[in-house]
Amino acid sequence: MTARHEEIADELRRAIDREEYTVGSRLPSETDLAAEYGVSRGTVRQAVAALTAEGLIGSRQGARRVVLASRRSQSFAELRSFAQWAKAMGREATGHVVSQEYRPATQEDAVRLQLPLGTPVLHVLRVRGLDGEPVLLERTVYADWISPAVEAIEPDCPSAELLGIRRTSPLLRVRRVTTTREGRPVEWSDDRYRSDAVSFSVHNSIGNNALARKTAD
Amino acid sequence: MTARHEEIADELRRAIDREEYTVGSRLPSETDLAAEYGVSRGTVRQAVAALTAEGLIGSRQGARRVVLASRRSQSFAELRSFAQWAKAMGREATGHVVSQEYRPATQEDAVRLQLPLGTPVLHVLRVRGLDGEPVLLERTVYADWISPAVEAIEPDCPSAELLGIRRTSPLLRVRRVTTTREGRPVEWSDDRYRSDAVSFSVHNSIGNNALARKTAD
DNA sequence: GAGTGGTCTAGACCACAAG
DNA sequence: TTGTGGTCTAGACCACTCA
Numbered sequence: 001m002t003a004r005h006e007e008i009a010d011e012l013r014r015a016i017d018r019e020e021y022t023v024g025s026r027l028p029s030e031t032d033l034a035a036e037y038g039v040s041r042g043t044v045r046q047a048v049a050a051l052t053a054e055g056l057i058g059s060r061q062g063a064r065r066v067v068l069a070s071r072r073s074q075s076f077a078e079l080r081s082f083a084q085w086a087k088a089m090g091r092e093a094t095g096h097v098v099s100q101e102y103r104p105a106t107q108e109d110a111v112r113l114q115l116p117l118g119t120p121v122l123h124v125l126r127v128r129g130l131d132g133e134p135v136l137l138e139r140t141v142y143a144d145w146i147s148p149a150v151e152a153i154e155p156d157c158p159s160a161e162l163l164g165i166r167r168t169s170p171l172l173r174v175r176r177v178t179t180t181r182e183g184r185p186v187e188w189s190d191d192r193y194r195s196d197a198v199s200f201s202v203h204n205s206i207g208n209n210a211l212a213r214k215t216a217d
Numbered sequence: 218m219t220a221r222h223e224e225i226a227d228e229l230r231r232a233i234d235r236e237e238y239t240v241g242s243r244l245p246s247e248t249d250l251a252a253e254y255g256v257s258r259g260t261v262r263q264a265v266a267a268l269t270a271e272g273l274i275g276s277r278q279g280a281r282r283v284v285l286a287s288r289r290s291q292s293f294a295e296l297r298s299f300a301q302w303a304k305a306m307g308r309e310a311t312g313h314v315v316s317q318e319y320r321p322a323t324q325e326d327a328v329r330l331q332l333p334l335g336t337p338v339l340h341v342l343r344v345r346g347l348d349g350e351p352v353l354l355e356r357t358v359y360a361d362w363i364s365p366a367v368e369a370i371e372p373d374c375p376s377a378e379l380l381g382i383r384r385t386s387p388l389l390r391v392r393r394v395t396t397t398r399e400g401r402p403v404e405w406s407d408d409r410y411r412s413d414a415v416s417f418s419v420h421n422s423i424g425n426n427a428l429a430r431k432t433a434d
Numbered sequence: 435g436a437g438t439g440g441t442c443t444a445g446a447c448c449a450c451a452a453g
Numbered sequence: 454t455t456g457t458g459g460t461c462t463a464g465a466c467c468a469c470t471c472a
Binding site: 220260278279 | 449
């Protein structure tokens with residue numbers, strides 16, 4: 001059922017967690033790992049590529065892979081939910097679910113969440129605020145296999161004043177896709193921020209800068 | 218010199234740019250692309266994996282890959298430099314280079330930027346602010362092959378009051394790596410934000426959420 | 435110079451999509 | 454049913470690291 005390379009990636013993550021491989025130390029060679037797990041080198045490379053994308057390990061041609069970080073020390077630079085982030089900032093996060101309903105997955109939903117066409121997906125429209133001030137209009141589409149967990153958590157506040165701004169106000173629009181460690185898409189979202197209220201910044205393995213522009217969406 | 222799979226990825230990006238493949242249309246099959254470029258299927262998969270990571274195309278098992286976006290329409294959701302972002306927010310961005318010097322690449326520099334040990338890398342320490350208020354202390358290390366471009370742009374303001382806060386003030390710390398489209402690391406940075414001023418994250422193909430936590434660093 | 439990661443090939447089988 | 458992407462194998466050569 002689960003792909004072998006995902007199992008191996010998980011085992012490596014756990015090995016790093018329990019400090020079998022400590023931060024700064026070298027991972028076994030691809031050949032050794034292949035022998036250890038009884039797979040080909042290609043499969044090992046698929047596994048370590050996942051950890052590399054997560055920033056857990058680094059690599060340079062000719063040298064052993066190096067453990068860069070462990071999931072234990074995730075005190076900072078950890079991507080946070082809106083509420084977690086607000087708390088860290090000493091602000092009070094508010095959230096209201098405006099609407100919530102299942103719809104069959106459109107072509108776009110299916111592609112972004114890697115689901116069959118027509119699979120029921122959960123659409124949630126939320127207004128989120130800081131210290132009572134509405135700041136973010138959030139449209140999220142959840143994959144069917146995760147939506148029960150979402151419904152169980154959602155506090156259902158029937159309605160809310162949508163941001164309380166004119167429809168023509170400029171908004172910062174952000175589309176994003178959230179995935180599990182294994183790269184399985186969990187949700188994708190189309191957010192519109194009040195452009196005078198919030199902000200943010202980059203934090204990406206697959207990032208960009210002014211010198212080498214990238215299209216995020 | 219350049220890997221074949223990178224060349225193919227570039228050609229595909231350009232093909233999407235000139236709307237040879239329009240948004241919403243299907244890409245040729247891996248087999249067809251392999252024949253067209255005279256390479257094996259594995260090489261084609263390396264190429265399309267890059268575009269997938271960039272969010273340009275999507276894929277589902279059994280169906281043709283779909284073009285999700287073009288680099289033409291990058292008006293929003295584009296990762297911006299600090300100055301670009303500030304301007305979009307209607308704020309005035311300030312920046313001062315506190316120090317700037319070349320040092321031989323340490324083990325960490327070498328791994329994160331995928332450079333040989335001891336290669337000269339450019340260390341830049343900046344203070345950035347919004348509307349005159351210092352907000353971000355930014356330490357950036359640039360790869361040698363990109364540093365000339367950095368030096369040419371940098372305005373050198375000799376010094377600045379470092380954030381104007383006590384050394385013990387809590388700071389939000391963010392480490393990030395910036396890469397080119399091809400995944401070649403350009404810089405990595407260790408930033409410390411004034412925790413009462415601003416900041417945060419999210420916006421990632423390889424993201425996370427509260428349900429499936431990920432270690433960003 | 436031996437070891438290692440980066441690249442590439444040419445096959446194979448499977449699960450899923452779509453007609 | 455046919456085509457497609459996802460996975461996996463078992464080789465190969467090269468560029469680079471490091472002792």
